[in-house]
Amino acid sequence: MSPARKKSLLLLSPFLAVMGAFFLMPLLLIAAYSFLQAGPNGGVVWHFSWDAYVQILYTRDFDGTLVFDAGYLQIFWRSLKLAGICTALCLLAGFPMAWHMATRPPEKRNLWIMLVTIPFWTNLLIRTYAWMLILRTDGLVNNALVKTHLIAQPLTLLYNDFSIGLGLLYSYLPFMVLPIYANLERMDWRLVEAAQDLYATRAQTLRRVILPLAAPGILAGCVLVFIPAIGSFLAPDLLGGGKRMMIGTLIANQFSFARNWPFGAAASVVLMAVVMLGLMLMARKGRGLQSLV
């Protein structure tokens, strides 16, 4: 090894150490666990096995034969769907918010950023409980609706896909708003004027100039919302009552009640693969978005 290479490796070593400790090691551990046998009371037995992956698609019948079971696939599918819907809703709600913030006078923008980040000041768990208080049968919303005689019977707002979706939307909206805002804020507004000078209507200006220029921010926001949303645990567990399973709750259960660590690890690995696929699709979509003129 040349001295220059040695030196650059030495300089890189703190970075490599951090990467190794915080990114690579946990991932490798999860990947390794997914190929081991479950211990009788949790933990793993160091013995190679495909069982965990088989279990995702098949259940063992009473007589021991494997039968295809779509139960877990449905959970994956529901998670994917909910995360996708959540991302779309976050975009629909987040873009106008980001737009509003970016078009305020510069001195007022910091106030808006602070307002958007206020939820981060308290724990997400507490805030999710707050939503339970708002949505439950004798909660804020139902009480108000019943008292004003708009409805006779309280609505079921909690423990369904609606409450999970709402919880996800609420939790991840700031992750959509902030990158789009950052993008719009440094956009060259003279380009918008140029478009209008060249006969573009407001809608045309939005579609042909603003959206393509904001595409990197939109893409970043979608990624930042989609990834945590698909693996999220709190909203489905608390607002879904744990009955409407998502991958996050499924994985958490394997490590706690079910004591099947390899299966939990395998589900995590599959989740990662799904997310990766999703990201690749989005990246292609994003490129499409940018070249869309």
Added chain:
Amino acid sequence: MSPTGLSIQSVSKIFPHAGGAVRAVDEVSLDIRANEFFTLLGPSGCGKTTLLRMIAGLETADGGRILLDGEDIAPLPPSKRPVNTVFQNYALFPHMTVAQNIGFGLEMQGRPAGDISRAVADALKTIRLEGMESRRPAELSGGQQQRVALARALVNHPKVLLLDESLSALDYKLRKEMQIELKRLQRESGITFIFVTHDQDEALSMSDRIAVMSHGKVAQLGTPQEIYDHPATRFVADFIGICNFLPAADLGLKDAGEIGFRPEDAAFVAGATPETPGAKGRIAHITYRGAVTHYLIKLADGRTVTLSEDDPQDVKVDDDIAFAVAPDRLIRCA
């Protein structure tokens, strides 16, 4: 008021500024004829861009009317005005190709695709950028970007084309080329050009008429020659070219106040002695400028004037000299 052309009638724009207000444009009235090359000339901050933006509709006027061919265009948004702008910074769309940039206006007007590609191809030929239609603006030089910006506006055949210091970013040679190019395009297209610049040479050489602006007002309106030979105010005289001002008595004249003259309108008086009447001084500095030579002359009272001569004169620094100004070239202004 002419029935065709652009009529600007006591238009104002007031910007709130630190508690007070800036009158960026102050009751400006101008009648710009159809197919005229009209130049707004003035120092930085005098309101040129603001006036252009009001014509384009990007800024609403705080008073007055703007009529285009007799029709008030105030209620029209920028997208409905038959006016296009070549922006000071070009403002090309970075995510579109050269061809898409040029075709944008036609596309927004809903022209058929065939017409657009034909018009774009023509425009590319006009600005001599054939073969570059699929490049992005970032892949062009400053001069090429500037020509694309010009084509993007011209291709729409607006009634009025607004050019905001469109040549100021170009180097000297390219700038001279583009000046000629612009003049040609204006003549051939029949479009009214309103050209903003703070370069007096550019204004003098290109314009049919010039409005010299100062602090949001029009200081003088006229042809290049009128403005150069008969500046209405001292500000205009100073802003356009070099102008010397001396007390009339120094020049041996009986007028009150000060009299102005251009450096090229004064000539050395050969063989002058201290007794010769007229202005006298000592050569302080000689600057050779190629086509002309500038002589900085210090007068007895400490004032300095500049003379320019086509042919180098037989004088050197510290020589005592006398000079005279042709009587018909004297500038008497407010």
